[in-house]
Amino acid sequence: MAWISFPGLKPTYFVKEALFSIASAIGKPLHLDQATINKTRPSCARVKVQVDLLSNFPKHVEMEIINEHTKESRLEHVKIQYDMLPKYCMNCKVQGHAKxxxxxxxxxxxxxNTTENYAEDIDKKTGENTNNDTRKKRVTHNN
Structure with a gap:
């Protein structure tokens, strides 16, 4: 999942249907951020999207605008920024770090002995910790 922004998008398109339609070019739209819903940040709209981390991420989306009265259409390019895009390792197929x-x-x-290495100490089949590290904690219990 990632947040994507559409900087410079006209506020007239700050409606869920339009934003979800644009965001669907990237992945599955999930929801809008509160500032977009409230229209309190007119500089850009933000949408949370479920993305395929193996796909390419375009920098623009081409949006076709159809005039309801004349039925004429025109194309508009919408810029896309990716905020907080998760890292994905193509080597070990794990999210959280790059190759x-x-x-x-x-x-x-x-x-x-780093917390980052903790996942490497877990047996993938049994789910048990394979590291012989023992942590001690004193617990006081009153009867």
């Missing part, structure tokens, strides 16, 4: 940051591909990036 350049992949510890499987670049073992020199591995660090010991």
């Amino acid at each position: 350049e940051e992949c510890r499987g591909l670049h073992p020199e990036l591995k660090q010991e």
Whole structure:
């Protein structure tokens, strides 16, 4: 999932149907942010979209505008910005890091005892922690 913005889009298109139609060129539109709904940020509209991280992300969408009275159409280019696009590793097929940051591909990036390494200590079949690290916590219980 990612937030996409349409900077410079005319506020006349700040309606859910129009924005979802434009956003569907990128992925499955989920919802609008509150500023877009309230029209309190006229500089751009934002839509949360379910995206395929393996696909290409266009920088523009071509929108056909049809005049209801004359039935004439014209094309408008809508600029797209991707906000908070999740990283995806093409090497290990995991969301959260890019191929350049992949510890499987670049073992020199591995660090010991970091919370980032925790997922590597989990057995993929059993779900159990394979690291022998034991954490101690004192618990006081009053009867």
